[in-house]
Every structure is written in C-alpha cells, then in structure tokens.
Amino acid sequence: MKTEAIDRNPVTALRQACNIKQCMPVWRALASRNPEKALAELRQPRPFGSVLGAVLAEHVALMRNRGYKYTSQSARLLRFDRFLQLNPALQEQPIGVILDHWTAAKSTRNHAAECENLRRVLTKIFHRQDPSTPFRRPDPRPQKEVVKQWRKPHIHSPDDVRRMLDIARSYPSPRAPLRPLTIYTMLVLAYCAGLRRGELARLDLGDVDLQDGTITVRQTKFFKTRILPLPNSVVVELRAYIKARRRAGASQDPCSGLFWHGQGRTRRYTPEMVTWLLSDIMRRAELKPRQGRTGPRVHDLRHSMVVNRILEWYEAGINPQDRLPFLATYLGHRDINSTLVYITVTQDLLHHANERFRTVGAPCLDLGREVRS
Template sequence: MTIWPDPERKLIARYIAGLDLRTKNSPIYYRQALNIFQDVAERHAKLDKDMLVAWLHVSPGRWATTTRLHRTRIIDRFLDHLEEIGAIERNPVAALREACNIKQCMPVWRALASSDPDSALAELYQPRPFGSVLGKMMAEHVTLMRNRGYKYTAQAVRLWRLDRFLQLNPELQDQPLEVMLEHWSAAKTTRNHPNECEKLKRVLAKILRHKDPSLPPRRPDPSPEKEVARHWRKPHIYTPADVRRMLDIARSYPSPRAPLRPSSIYTMLLLSYCAGLRRSELARLDLGDVDFQGGTITIRQTKFHKTRILPLPDSVLDELRSYTQARRRAGGSLDPRSGLFWHEQRGDRYTKEAVAWLLVDVIRRAGLKPPRGRTGPRLHDLRHSMVVNRILEWYEAGINPQDRLPFLATYLGHRDINSTLVYITVTQDLLHHANERFRVLGVPCLNIGPEGRA
C-alpha cells in the first residue's frame, strides 16, 4: 500500500532532515525540487513513466538543462528512499532501468526528456547476458572455467559479444554455428575484429570438444594475430633527461587546492619509472606496503595473481620517506591499510584512472605528448623505458643481460621471461652495445689458425 504523495509533505521534510548536506542552501534546493515533483505526482493517478515525463516537461521552464539533470539525481535518490521505507511500491526509474537492462539511471532520464521517450527507451535496451540460443552453453563454460580458478574475463567478454549479436539478429538463431560466425565476422570492419573472431572460434571449439570429445581438434589460424601485431604502436623509450624533466614538472605541478598533489605525482612517477609499477599497482599501494627498515615495497596480488617484494634504491626510499612525512602533515590516515597515495579532498586513495590522468598530464606538460588525443608516448612506456635503460646500464657495467633477464622478469611481475622480452625495444644505443659485445666475444672465434684451415 502506497502512502505517497502525502498531503502534508512530512515525508519530504523528514527525508531532507536526514541528509548530511554540506551547505545551508542545499536544503532549499532539495525542498524546491521535491515539492515541484510532488505537485506533478498529485495530478497523476499512478507513479509511472508518463508522470516522470510530465515532470520533465514542467522543469525546463524553471531550470537550465544541466540544473534539470542535477535535479533528476535528487528525485532518483528520493524515490529510492520512498521505496526503502515502503511509501511506494517501486521506483519507476529503477523499473525502467531494469527493463532496459542497463546499470545507470541517467540514460533513462535523458531518454524520458527527449522528444520521443518511447523510441529513446527502446534504443537503450541491452540484451541480457547469455540469452541467445548459444547462451546456456557459453554461460556453463564460463562458470566451469572460473570454478577451475581462472579469471576468464576476456574470453567471457568475447562470448557475450557474440551472444548479444545473436540476440539482436534473431534470424540467425536457427542457423548452423558456421553461418553465425560468418555473419559475426562480417559485422565489423575494424582491424582487430578478425583476431577477436579467431580467438572466439578457439573458445567455441574448446566448448564443443568438451561436450563431444570425438570432434577433431581445430587448427588455429595465426595470421589475424600477426596482422594485428604488425600494426602495433612501437613504444617510446624515455631518456634519463626526459624522466628528469617530467620529475621537475611533477614537483611544481599547479594544485592550489591540494598542496600534497605535486608530491604525490612526483612519487608516483618515480615509482613508475624506477620500480616499473603499473598504474593499477600504484593505485592499490597501501601505506603499510612500504618497509623502510628492509628497504622494500610490497606489490600485492596484481596481474597474473602475483605478489612481489621489490628492493628499492636508497634514493627512492629517501623520496618515499619525504612523501610519507608530507602526507602525515597534510592529515593523511596513519592506518597501514590506507592508500599510500592519499587524496586530500576526497579523503581516500587515488583511483587508477586518476593516477593515469595525472601522469599523462605531466607527460603532456613536458612536451613529450601532444596536448590532446591518444597519439604520442604512453604512460606504460615508462615500463619499457625502465627495461631498456636497465639493460643499457648492464652493458656499460660489463654484465651479460641474458643472465639477469629472469631477475628482471620477476621484478616486473611477469609470468616468464618471454613477457619481458616484449619490453625490449632495440634502440640505437642498445644496438651499439650489443654489437660491441659481439665484436669482443665473437671475433676471436673467427680467427681460424693454419691447422683449422688445413
């Protein structure tokens, strides 16, 4: 039984009183938006899509578009509250979101605010995962592989894309699997799509052989993957001078509202280059992961389910020590489980997206990457540069890099040495040192004596 709208509007008053609003004017804005919403609701028999559209048509005369979208968030949270306390049976926005099979409410509000809400909502519809004729078989395989301990994320995404394509093309549901895959291969013209189709065919062949072991194994086709690899963008190798310039820019990064941020960016960049850390590893670092006594930093459960303890140079430890002191003075939590890179305004750790944006912005400010776009050197190239510059140092010190590559692979968190070999980009300096080493070690072998010639 619904008890809203209530004529005395006590529910609105209680709801606003229970909110932890930051400014004095916020309750006024909330009360205004909710009262207008109830005025429209009282003129409709049901709390449904038509009522929401009517409120949105009333709103443009009062608020700008951006303000109206902000008010929809207020309304959405209020409807969730009414459903939670039993004042209404169902939040109509949540019901529309579930009907469209999407996760966010804002696209629903934008569709309702359009000139044709029904068509806009129809365009929002997303097929449910594994709802096609092959869906049950694919879902069972994903569950089986995950129960065996595999993450099985990329493979599941490929299967879901095919499943979604089949649901949006119901005329293919009764066709043989070969015909389905043929249409899926022709559905996109992107460069990577043939490689994705080849990987999908391998997974489907595995599923079918698991169900029927008498089927012959499928011979993989390596040509699509080779074609994609041929177009890979070559990594940019930052020179030590480039890294020093980026560190100087990070230390002086403009941030008047967050004084700790320049020091945070500087330390992130330092660990990214000196320790070869990924952006996700930087974001997941805890304060307790840094061991100043042992001179190490612990990277926990990252890619390939690995945890590794990395020794750090004394200079990097000194910078980390200075950063943690500045972090403490800025009011950062002293809990060892709190984020090492602490955000002053949010009171929480930086996300991996924020880490990537800040470090890429430093690369742009250093003039190494265009002001906008995805062209130019990447953040991940710092790991490539760390590998190449480390091998150059080994060459200059007279150390055989081949003997040290297994240690470097472990330091970077790779599964094996083959993953590390991908990071070795042949630069002119590296080629010069390799040629010189071959000349010193190989030329004596070519000096054949008279007895050898006889």
C-alpha cells in the same frame, strides 16, 4: 495504521527489465511523448540470453573457477551473444553460418582478430562437450594485422626522466599542495620499480617497508603478489613523501592509499587519474603532443626501465641473459617470454650487443683460422 506503500520501486523494476544500469534514461523515457516506444528502444539484450548463452556463461564460469580473471574474453563473448540476440533469425543456423555473419558485421582488423579468437574458444567449448569434435587450426594472420597497427614503445632516456621529475616537483597545484610531490613519487616508482599504473593506484601505506627498503605489490596481473627491493635513493624519496603525507593530514591507516588526496570517498588516486597526471607531465616536458593520444604512454616508463637497466648491465660488463629471470620476477612476469616483449632494440642497445658479440666471437674466429691452417 495502514500505509499505501508499494513493495518495489517501479523505476528500478523498469531499469532491470530493460537491462540497463541507470534510472535516469527510464525517467526520460517515461517523460517522453510516447513512453512505451521510448522504453522499447531502451531495452537491451540480457547477458548470455541467446541460444548459445548458457554454453558461453558456463565456459566463463569454468575459466574463472580455474583462477583466470577472464574479463576481456568475457566481454568478447558478451558482444557475440548480444549480436545473436539482435539477429534472432541466425540462432537457428549452423554455427559456421553464424560465425560468418559475425565476421562480416565489421571490417576492422580488431574485429577480424576477435572473430578468430571466438572461433578458437568455441572449438574448445564444443570439444569439451564432445571429445570427437576436431580442433581447428588457428589462423595467425588476423592477429598479425592487428600487431602492425600497434604503437611502438617510446624509450625515455635518463635525461628525459630527469626533466619529467623536475617538472613534477614544480607542478602547479595551489589547491592541493601535496600533489607535486605525489606526482614526483609516482614517477619515481613507475620508472625505478617498473610499476604499472594500476599497481601505483592500488599501493597502500602499509605496503611500504622503509626499514627493509621494500614495497609489496599485491594481487596484480596473473594474481601475483611480489615484494620489490628498492634502491636507497628511492627509499629516501619515499620517506620524504610519507612525511609530507602525514603533515598534510592524510590517514595513517595501513590500508589507506599511499597516494592520497583529500577529496572524494576513497581519497586515493584512480588508475585513470594516475594516467592523466603522468601524461600531463610528459606533455609539459614536450615529450608528448599537447592534445590527442599520440606520443609516449605512461606504460612506456616500464619499457624504458627494462631497456635502460639492460644498458647498465652491458656497461658494467654483466651478461643480461643471466639476469633476465631476475628481471622477469621483479616485473611480475610468469617467465622471461613476457619480459622479452619489453626489450625494444634501440641504437645504444644494439651497439652494446654488437660489441659484446665481437668480444666473445672474435677469439672463436681466430681459433677457426688456426684449425684450418
């Protein structure tokens, strides 16, 4: 029997030809009064399809082969490549002229910093192709302008954290009884272990070792995996959550998500959902406005953990400088330079640092007077 089947879905072929991800816009274009014009408007430039596309794609592949994720940098190069394809007259111009037009395309601070970053990357690419190409001196001013508009971290006090934990335990969730305890445990790990939101979402049940009192955080930033020892109080809370999780009927497969819910295919919380839930706790605790993106962020719990830990070291008479390498390892940083970004100078921290300097420096001043006399 002969069938009149076609080899390929024509809508899928049109979607690929237009270089878009969804078929619904193609259906809408076909159903419009002028399908040809609608399809032409849908058409998007191909990734790395400009005159510099092959060079940029080769650079991205090289950096990823070296072990870098290179996600955000690749997105910047794709935006530049798209700009070139939408302005074909520029593709025959010298690279300096192209970059000047790209810089003038937007007047925002972030775009100026992105353009400076692109100039640095292109210089590296051209120098690799031709070692005689001189390196250009980077201009730090655009990035400094971007830093000025960054929000400063909000350092939560221990009382703030207690208030958030109390609100999490009583979080209204009649259709998901496990959710209050889930949010509570998320908060405990976000603050006590300094976990990022993505690290919370990616935790598996098998990553928790209640016998040794550790959790394994796998393949996070910089492709690192680390095993974190936890205080006994945190282990107690984790044990209680895992028992409640089992009673709720969650999967006991070690590869299943630690923070489980009974809906969806993956049945684990996404990083976006973790952010929404913890932000809602901050709003209910009146630490963050009811609407908008202003106020403390979820990542500020990690900042707060660092500052409050250093304060505890000062109060215990421990020199924080000796403990910073251990703290950097615990947070998953490559060195203490990344950890120093988290040390926000608060009034309490400044007071303890001044007291320690006075205690150490006062005898030196007295010794100097004796030498002069």
